[in-house]
Amino acid sequence: MKVTIKSWTGVATWRWVANDDNCGICRMAFDGCCPDCKLPGDDCPLVWGQCSHCFHIHCIMKWLNSQQVNHQCPMCRQDWKFKE
Amino acid sequence: MAAVAPVVSLHEQHPDDLWNKICIAFPVIANEPLMQEYLEEQVLNVLELICQHQLSTFIEDYVVDKIQHITMQKIVPDFWSKFCKRENEMQGFESFRDAVYSVYNSLISFCPVFERLEKLRNISGIHRVVNGENTLLGTFKVIIRSSLLSQLPLNHPKITEDFYRISFKVFCNSDNYVGDQDDSPEDMVHCSGCEQEIGQCQCQSIILVFHEVNQKLIELDLLERLAGEVITSLIHLRIENHVEESCKGSFDTSHISTLEKWLDNVVMGWLRRIFNGSSENVKSEKKTEEAIKKFKQKLAHFLYETYTRTRIEQLFNIIIEYPDSQPAVEDLRICLQKTDLRPYLTQKLQRALETRLLHPGVNTPDILTAYVAAIRALRQLDSSGVLLETVTQPVRQYLRWRDDTVRCVVSSLTEEGPSELADELVRGEALQLDEGVPSDEDTENWEAWNPDPVDADPSKTSKSRRTSDIISMLVNVYGSKELFVNEYRTLLADRLLSQFSYNTEKEIRYLELLKLRFGESQLHYCEVMLKDVYDSKRINAHLDSDPNFNLDKQQFPATAMILSAQFWPPFKEETLELPSFVKEHLQTYTKAFETLKGNRTLCWKPHLGSVTLEIELKDRKLNLTVSPIHATIIWHFQSKNQWTVEELSQIMHVPSTVLRRKIAFWQSQGLLREISTDTFLLVEENPSRSKCPVPAEMVCEDEESESAMASAHDQREEELQVFWSYIVGMLTNLDSMPLERIHQMLKMFASQGPTAVECSLQELRHFLDRKVREHKLLFSGGFYRLPKP
Known part of the structure; x- marks a missing residue:
């Protein structure tokens, strides 16, 4: 007997490669989306800071915009710089 | 009494002399029959004499008293004596006839006496009212009536019934006879009217007697009192039979107008014939016309009531056949307004529902279909929705108790092909739930306002009852949208993961329709799910076309359904160790994905998916689409043609119970054979199978269509x-x-x-x-x- 696989359709779930499950700002899952978004993934991506903390991009932008003077990571209070 | 002479002062004549003369004029006094040979002049003289002596009132009273005595003693017992025994209907018929004749004859025999008394009244110029009647004849009729009724025997309706039943039979027969001529009468030995042999048919004579008797009874003013009840009950019986016959099993035509016509023509025809004596005598008095009118009103009401009852008995079937049975429902609606049968309807229908629908032997989809039909039919029946609410209360309660209700509702909502619920969904209206705050009633149309029926539940607004549509009612069985939305989500997930088609247009359409009802926010998750499928298609195409990913160099093409785990219902956790080359391939795919979408990776669900296989055997070739676990099993048999479940379980990391189930599929395909318990052997050649042509491609549904989702x-x-x-x-x-x-x-x-x-x-x-x-x-x-x- 010879079994040939003609095609294979698998099922997978995607997830962000991050050191935490939830966004530290909105407390929602990274794999979900921030409270303002409807669709996860491409439409609500994550960003990493140089301090290695990551957030939903919309969450951290909102946070940074609300800060008057210096922009800090809400988790570790270091200066926030986007990781290149 | 007769011997006692009146004590009055007399001028010229001896009292005895006068008394004798009076006796000659009114022989009743002396118990003698009336002699006609006395000349009218002589009688007139006597009357004048009475008048002169101012005895007229006394004489009148005396004579009437005497007649009353005779009536009580003789005529009435005579009449009733004919009622005591009968051997068959015909005899009853004759007895009744004789009785009426005899009492009528006695009336006739007293007529001259009354004429004379009337003359006496005229001469003396007296007007008085005796027994509530102006005329003496009227007085006499009252006497007869009252004495007849005062001696009413117990069994009198029997004979009366005999008489009228026979007559009615003859009538019906002659009516039917006009109706269907083709029923050749030669075949019949007996006349169906009088049940006599055809040759000696008595129908004509019966009709004759019938008319005569009726006429006499009318003259005596006795028809109503003596026979009214019997006639009514006979007609009722007839109406019942007719209604039952005419609306047996046919719900697609309206019967009200035909029944009304029938009542008008046939039944009222009988009545007129009874009241007017004979059918030829069309001219009727005002009084009888009025009596007939009253009778007709009563009968019409009875007709409606009978019809309504019949329809209520059939209501369950009517509902099941709705909307084909719309005319019957409309009939019932009209009749319900005319009769007072709402409570009866509620009770009957509830019982019918309980005995025929609400038991474990009925499938949930069937109950739902019936419930939907009931909602529609009852809404037509009662636009206020109160009836619907009360009647279907047990149905809702029962459905709540069934586990698969939600699933059935959701699946029939999104079912393909003609489904009432799907149609209803397309109509699209915002979902109305009970929980909403009672809104103010419409003030624009306040003149058309109607109060709710008495059986309405006062805690609910009538508006909510009126407007809630079928889907809302179904959702309200459970009272929450969430349950339905969750169930829909699971169902959608199952469908997407069992079909693996990337065409989601249809699902998107349904989702949009559902959104209209359940609201955007509730179905947000489902939207993401569909978008996942759409995105997967794009990603697959992208990865496939990009040569950098080396996907086209693999042994077989692989595609993936990439899901957002947060938005899908939880998956059933199952383990499965795929063949190493497949794993490698999926790994390559993951790498490609990671490159494409930085910082994101994939977690495979190895047990989910679909695999197209080509299996080459010694004698045939099979093309199959199976699940990964099936594919893995058969793939392992390639290297070794005999496996035990235990071995497979170890190598595949799948529990042996699951494995046994899955192996059964290959057994049914004839590829594996169990040679001893839990040991399976590959069957390369199948002599019995090789002869019959095998379809080149078989898409095999998983034998047990299991849900991929956690329950x-x-x-x-x-x-x-x-x-x-x-x-x-x-x-x-x-x-x-x-x-x-x-x-x-x-x-x-x-x-x-x-x-x-x-x-x-x-x-x-x-x-x-x-x-x-x-x-x-x-x-x-x-x-x-x-x-x-």
Whole structure:
């Protein structure tokens, strides 16, 4: 007997490669989306800071915009710089 | 009494002389028959004489009294004596006839006496009212009537009934005869009217007698009193039969107008014939016309009532056949307004529903179909919706009790092909739920306002009853949208993961329709699910076309369904070790994905998916589409043609129970054979099979269409698991607590926030009891505590 696989359709779930499950700002899952978004993934991506903390991009932008003077990571209070 | 002479002062004549003369004029006094040979002049003289002596009132009273006496003593007993015995209907018929004739004859025989008394009245110029009647004849009729009724024997209706039944039979027969001529009368030996042999048919004579008797009874003013009841009951019987016959099993035509016409023509025809004496005598007095009118009103009401009752008896079938049975429902609606049968309808229909629908032998989809039909039919029947609400109360209660109700509703909502619910969904209206605050009634149309029927539930607004549509009513069976939306989500997930078609247009259409009803926010998750499928298609195409990913160099093409785990219902966790080359391939795919979408990776669900296989055997070639686990099983048989379940289980990391089920599929395909318990052998050649042509490509449905999703029960379990950590914390701090206290604490701490999980006291008790059984809790004296470590 010879079994040939003609095609294979698998099922997978995607997830962000991050050191935490939830966004530290909105407390929602990274794999979900921030409270303002409807669709996860491409439409609500994550960003990493140089301090290695990551957030939903919309969450951290909102946070940074609300800060008057210096922009800090809400988790570790270091200066926030986007990781290149 | 007759011998006593009146004590009046007399001028010329001797009292005896006068008395004799009076006796000659009124021989009744002396119990003698009336002699006609006395000349009218002589009589007139006597009358004048009476008048002169101012005896007229006395004489009149005396004569009437005498006649009354005779009536009581003789005529009436004579009449009733004919009623005592009968051997058959015909004899009853004759007895009744004789009785009426005899009483009529006595009336005739007294007529001259009354004429004379009337003359006496005229001469003396007296006008008086005796027994409520102006004329003496009227007085006499009253006497006869009253004395007849005062001596009423018990069994009198029997004879009367005989008489009228026979007559009616003859009538009906002659009516039918006109109707269907083709029923050749030669075949019949007996006349169906009088049941005599055709040759000696008595129909004509019966009709003749019938008319005569009726005429006499009318003259005596006795028809109504003596025969009214019997006639009514006979006609009722006839109406019942007719209604039953005419609306047997046909719900697609309206019967009201034909029945009304029938009443008008046939039944009223009989009545007119009875009241007017004969059919030829069309001219009728005003009084009889009025009596007939009154009778007709009564009969019309009875007709409606009978018809309504018949329809109510059939209502369950009518509902099932709705909308084909629309005319019948419309009939019933009209009739219900004319009769007072609403409570009867409610009771009957509820019972019918309970006996025919609400038992374990009926499938849930059938109950739902009936419920939908009932909603439609009853809404037509009663636009206020009160009837619907009361009647279907048990149905809702029952549906709530069934586990698969939600699933059935959701699947029939999105079913392909003609489905009432799907049509209803397309009509699209915002979902109305009971929970809404009662809004103000329409003020624009206040003149058309009608109060709710008395059986309405006062706690609900009539508007909510009027407007809620079928889907809302179905959703209201459970009272919450969430259950339905969750069920829909699971169903959608199942469908997407069993078909693996990337064409989601149809699903998107349904989703849009559902959104119209359930609201955007509720179905947000489903939207993401569909978008996942769409995105997967794009990603697959992209990865496939990009040569950098080396996907085209692989042995076989692989595609993936990439899902957003947060938005899909929880998957059933199953393990499966795929063949290494497949794993490698999927790994390559993951790498490609990671490159494409930086910082994201894939977690494969190895047990989900679909695989197209080509299996070359010695004698044939098979093309199959199977699940990964099936593919893996058969792939392992390639290297070694005999495996035990135990071995396979070890190599595939699949429990042996699951494996046995899956192997059964290959057994049914004839590829594997169980040579001894749990040991399977590959069958390369199948002599019996090789002869018959095998279809080149077979898409095999999984024999048991299992859900890829965790069941609602499992999901709930997981939710409750959240509480467990709280409970452990509580009990560690507070040592022991009663159920109520735990529940309250949970409400305070655990049930807050956006993802609040509701948990009833009952549910919590079950949960805790199970923990007790699992020895994770101790329960004594109403208190729960943690076991000592």
